[in-house]
Amino acid sequence: MNEDPRHPTPQFLRAIGIHELLPQQEPFVVIDHLVSFTMERTVTETTLRADNLFMEAGALNASGLVENIAQTCAARIGYINKYILKKGIQLGFIAAVRDMTIHATPLVGDTIETSIDIVAEVMGMILATGTVTCGDKTLVTTNIKIAVKEGG
Helix, strand or coil, X not given: CCCCCCCCCHHHHHHCCHHHCCCCCCCCCCCCEEEEECCCEEEXXXXXXXXXXXXXXXXXXXXXHHHHHHHHHHHHHHHXXXXXXXXXXXXXXXXXXXXXXXXCCCECCCEXXXXXXXXXXXXXXXXXXXXEEECCEEEEEEXXXXXXXCCC
16 A cells, blocks of 8 residues: 555545445445545545435434444544554444534435544543535534444
8 A cells, every 4th residue: 555544545535445444334334435534534425325224204314413423433443443553443332422403404315424523532532523514515513422442
């Protein structure tokens, strides 16, 4: 790999199969691929399909939006473990979701972009802000805390 894993190109990231980075498997995977990565900010992209488990009446429900943000955190952890630390996938668990505002819900066929910005990482806990957008419209903002299981 000629790529600097701490500063990967978008082309390199899009070529990574998302299942390589996540502990979740189908039908629970709700992100399609990594778009950008830094230690401070990670972005994923997803095109919503009708068979998504979290679809209700053609829209991604609140649980699906939280899971989408959590899986963006998981993709970041998976990328760091595989490409920087050279170790296996770690399990993470949603410890808290706070101040979640849903301005609108995305619909089947929409392509959403989900970004997480790391606020703090300490003792196996990751605090991040999450934002889901569709085009130039912000759909969701929240604060999320992920507990990462040691090992991997």
